[in-house]
Amino acid sequence: MTTRIITSCAALAATLVIAGSVALADADVPPRAASGQTLDIPEKQLDQGEVFHVLPALGTQFVLRNDADLLLSVAVCNHVVGYFVAPFDLEAARTPLLAGAFRVPVPALRVGAAAADQRLLGSTGLDADSYPEITFILTDTRDVQREEGADGRYACKLSLLGQLTIKDQVVDIEIPAEVRRVPFTWQMQTLTMGDLLVVRGSWELPTDKCGLSTDSADFIGPTTAFDIAFGCSTVPPDASLDPRVSRETLYAQQQFLTRLRDFDDPADAYAYGRELLSKFRDDAFALTQLAMLVLTEDDIERRDCAFVEQALKRANELTSGQDANTLNALARLSYQRGDLAGAVAHAQEAVEHLENLAPYEAFPIRQALQQYEAEQSALTPKPAAESAAADHTADQPEPSAEE
Amino acid sequence: MNLPRSFGPIAAVLLAALFAAVPTHAQWLQWGGPHRDFQCDAAGLANEWPADGPRQVWSRPITYAHSAIVVDADRLYTMCRRDDQDVVMCLKTDTGETVWETAYDASTRPNMMLEFGPGPHSTPLVVGDRLFTIGAMTQMHCFDKNTGKILWSHDLNQEYQTSYLGRGYGASPVAYRDLVIVVTGARGTTAGLTAFKQDTGEIAWQSDPFTGGYPTPILARINDEDHLLIALGMTRAGLDPATGKTRWSTTVDQQSAGMMATPLFVPPNQIFYTAAYGGGSRLLEIKRVDGEYQAEERWHSRKMKVQHGTVVRIDDHIYGSSGDFGPAYLLALNLADGSIDWRERGFAKSTVLAADGKLIILDERGNLALATATPEKLTVHSRVKLLEERAWTVPTLVGQRLYLRDYNKIMCLDLGPATADQAG
Numbered sequence: 001m002t003t004r005i006i007t008s009c010a011a012l013a014a015t016l017v018i019a020g021s022v023a024l025a026d027a028d029v030p031p032r033a034a035s036g037q038t039l040d041i042p043e044k045q046l047d048q049g050e051v052f053h054v055l056p057a058l059g060t061q062f063v064l065r066n067d068a069d070l071l072l073s074v075a076v077c078n079h080v081v082g083y084f085v086a087p088f089d090l091e092a093a094r095t096p097l098l099a100g101a102f103r104v105p106v107p108a109l110r111v112g113a114a115a116a117d118q119r120l121l122g123s124t125g126l127d128a129d130s131y132p133e134i135t136f137i138l139t140d141t142r143d144v145q146r147e148e149g150a151d152g153r154y155a156c157k158l159s160l161l162g163q164l165t166i167k168d169q170v171v172d173i174e175i176p177a178e179v180r181r182v183p184f185t186w187q188m189q190t191l192t193m194g195d196l197l198v199v200r201g202s203w204e205l206p207t208d209k210c211g212l213s214t215d216s217a218d219f220i221g222p223t224t225a226f227d228i229a230f231g232c233s234t235v236p237p238d239a240s241l242d243p244r245v246s247r248e249t250l251y252a253q254q255q256f257l258t259r260l261r262d263f264d265d266p267a268d269a270y271a272y273g274r275e276l277l278s279k280f281r282d283d284a285f286a287l288t289q290l291a292m293l294v295l296t297e298d299d300i301e302r303r304d305c306a307f308v309e310q311a312l313k314r315a316n317e318l319t320s321g322q323d324a325n326t327l328n329a330l331a332r333l334s335y336q337r338g339d340l341a342g343a344v345a346h347a348q349e350a351v352e353h354l355e356n357l358a359p360y361e362a363f364p365i366r367q368a369l370q371q372y373e374a375e376q377s378a379l380t381p382k383p384a385a386e387s388a389a390a391d392h393t394a395d396q397p398e399p400s401a402e403e
Numbered sequence: 404m405n406l407p408r409s410f411g412p413i414a415a416v417l418l419a420a421l422f423a424a425v426p427t428h429a430q431w432l433q434w435g436g437p438h439r440d441f442q443c444d445a446a447g448l449a450n451e452w453p454a455d456g457p458r459q460v461w462s463r464p465i466t467y468a469h470s471a472i473v474v475d476a477d478r479l480y481t482m483c484r485r486d487d488q489d490v491v492m493c494l495k496t497d498t499g500e501t502v503w504e505t506a507y508d509a510s511t512r513p514n515m516m517l518e519f520g521p522g523p524h525s526t527p528l529v530v531g532d533r534l535f536t537i538g539a540m541t542q543m544h545c546f547d548k549n550t551g552k553i554l555w556s557h558d559l560n561q562e563y564q565t566s567y568l569g570r571g572y573g574a575s576p577v578a579y580r581d582l583v584i585v586v587t588g589a590r591g592t593t594a595g596l597t598a599f600k601q602d603t604g605e606i607a608w609q610s611d612p613f614t615g616g617y618p619t620p621i622l623a624r625i626n627d628e629d630h631l632l633i634a635l636g637m638t639r640a641g642l643d644p645a646t647g648k649t650r651w652s653t654t655v656d657q658q659s660a661g662m663m664a665t666p667l668f669v670p671p672n673q674i675f676y677t678a679a680y681g682g683g684s685r686l687l688e689i690k691r692v693d694g695e696y697q698a699e700e701r702w703h704s705r706k707m708k709v710q711h712g713t714v715v716r717i718d719d720h721i722y723g724s725s726g727d728f729g730p731a732y733l734l735a736l737n738l739a740d741g742s743i744d745w746r747e748r749g750f751a752k753s754t755v756l757a758a759d760g761k762l763i764i765l766d767e768r769g770n771l772a773l774a775t776a777t778p779e780k781l782t783v784h785s786r787v788k789l790l791e792e793r794a795w796t797v798p799t800l801v802g803q804r805l806y807l808r809d810y811n812k813i814m815c816l817d818l819g820p821a822t823a824d825q826a827g
Contacts, residue, residue, distance in 0.1 A: 046748060047748060051730065088706070088743065088746065152705050183658075183681050183705050184658070184680060184681035185658060185681055186657065186658065186680070186681075193680075193727065193728040193729075194727075194728055194729045195681070195729075233729070234729035234730065235728040235729040236729070239728060239729065241728055242518055243518050243519055243520075243793065244518055246792075354513075355513050356513075356517075357514075358514065358515065358516035358517070358518065358569075359514050359516075360516070362514065
């Protein structure tokens with residue numbers, strides 16, 4: 001079993017062993033909630049402590065590593081959904097985690113090389129079509145050692161005990177782990193608007209327990225290692241922080257994204273997306289947001305420009321061509337299609353309608369225009385005379401300070 | 404009060420006259436209510452409500468604002484927004500009919516963060532025949548409360564560089580003797596507070612520079628002297644409300660600079676502050692040592708963090724809704740050490756009032772509840788959904804009548820015991 005070397009952030013830290021073992025409730029891994037980006041946490045767990053939701057895409061979340069004689073395969077998934085329940089009072093609870101579970105969407109687990117991804121996710125590998133998720137549920141913690149922190153921060157080393165399910169095989173595992181809790185500060189607001197809990201751990205399993213074929217030792221090593229590194233927040237990823245977006249709208253958008261990005265199922269996702277185009281046909285803001293998800297979210301394999309165009313055409317009708325966000329999205333669509341002139345034209349229109357936007361909304365729209373203009377300028381052939389002058393200037397020595 | 408014995412009877416008469424001039428508690432003339440602490444002296448409230456809620460006396464449409472409702476006898480006053488105008492409204496308390504409305508232009512400025520609306524966020528103040536209001540764009544008005552006629556005005560931003568705070572001005576005006584005191588700060592470079600004469604609008608005093616902020620100052624009597632307690636940015640201070648001079652001041656951590664909730668005075672000399680965004684709660688104790696006031700922090704805890712709701716004190720516990728962007732909990736905080744005695748998860752972010760031994764809770768999803776809070780537990784007697792999402796305005800209770808609003812409607816409820824007809 002891998003043991004992670006945990007670096008203490010506090011030179012003055014006093015290490016306290018505060019518990020030998022604290023048994024947790026055993027249960028099934030909760031299903032995904034309506035948004036697809038959180039889990040339906042059991043009521044009794046909600047009362048036990050403060051819930052921290054796994055935040056997607058803060059950094060690398062889940063790593064599967066297999067080192068064979070001829071191949072090193074490191075697959076990463078940054079779209080894990082899950083939660084941990086931390087006690088309101090650590091001293092009384094004697095463990096920093098009272099419950100927890102996570103789900104890893106297997107289609108989002110990628111090595112980054114097409115052939116390797118196919119091998120990993122195909123039927124002889126993790127078989128993503130038949131087993132679309134790897135799950136884990138925390139059943140116990142033990143050997144909790146707390147490092148005292150300052151200003152509400154603390155860190156604990158401990159072992160997480162739980163059940164990992166891969167391809168319907170349930171494996172009891174123990175994860176040497178570290179938990180850090182950090183109260184919200186203004187410096188964190190680009191990551192989350194809530195308190196942060198970081199859960200990190202590593203473990204190894206015999207490869208045959210992971211449902212992977214071990215027929216060829218050249219390509220598959222006998223042991224597979226795993227890492228988890230979750231940033232978790234009291235503000236769930238499906239919380240609507242923008243009052244213009246209702247919970248229902250946000251959940252629908254995130255469900256669409258879950259299908260498209262996390263489970264890489266464009267047919268299902270765009271079919272659902274077309275239902276949303278109809279549902280939000282009078283909501284320009286929601287339509288524009290849906291279009292921008294397709295255009296800008298990372299890790300989307302198929303960006304359907306026709307779908308985006310349909311959404312934005314309606315949004316632009318509803319706003320009479322006066323909405324900066326919609327115009328900005330149209331610019332992005334043109335850019336996606338390689339139409340730089342169209343991107344610049346739409347972006348210029350967008351910048352003319354920024355008066356009702358907050359600075360944090362206006363800034364990226366201006367920035368996008370600058371980017372499109374710069375790229376257009378770089379692609380535009382310079383007139384011969386200008387080009388020659390530029391070349392000549394480049395040959396001249398730098399003027400001295402006196403000049 | 405330390406008076407010669409022979410002055411005793413005279414003083415008693417003077418005190419009686421003084422208290423007679425203080426508004427009776429059948430009124431709610433200012434932010435925070437009669438005592439500026441969201442407590443009211445109502446009695447005889449029903450112990451539970453019918454399933455569909457208390458009897459609705461009236462309801463009518465209203466437009467957007469967070470401005471709370473003040474009540475003076477048979478009139479109520481509040482504010483709302485229509486297009487680019489702020490509207491100050493006077494309605495009949497019995498029927499909700501309009502008595503008068505006065506609108507004025509209040510265009511928002513470019514680059515404001517108005518996703519939560521353009522205000523008004525501030526609550527009117529009634530003093531005698533005058534009504535004082537401040538809009539989100541810092542336009543301050545003094546009205547004849549009977550007619551809606553504007554008696555005098557100030558544009559606080561234009562005249563004193565008062566900050567719009569990005570999302571619009573939000574502190575409510577405070578009455579002190581013949582003065583009306585308002586927050587006028589901006590980034591700590593201009594007078595943090597300004598007192599105007601109520602009758603003319605002339606400046607009576609300007610305080611030291613403080614940054615602008617949302618918390619409405621409160622008045623308290625400490626060490627037999629009046630203190631205007633402010634929480635602006637990282638400054639927590641007490642001013643002499645007659646002169647604006649700073650009596651004491653202390654600085655808190657940067658996380659607490661985003662405080663929006665109103666401070667709560669805990670007699671005889673403590674002040675409870677609570678802030679969201681990681682700020683948490685703290686209790687300051689004010690002492691006078693060698694003629695100088697000093698603020699000493701008794702405790703600071705991140706466990707209770709109130710964003711823009713209200714809190715109430717019942718005996719040695721504070722009750723309120725803790726949470727900002729994540730889940731909210733109703734909490735019972737022990738004032739002795741800041742520890743939490745219980746948490747209740749059943750409400751979204753809420754405002755609370757205390758009356759007749761009960762809590763009246765309105766959560767932001769529009770659920771109104773009647774509950775009893777003790778240090779041991781919260782017992783919810785009744786709950787009914789009456790308003791829509793982002794019901795952030797704290798209700799107003801006068802007698803047994805509760806006035807509440809959201810962005811679309813304003814209503815009056817009768818919280819007295821249900822009649823036989825209704826119960827049946």
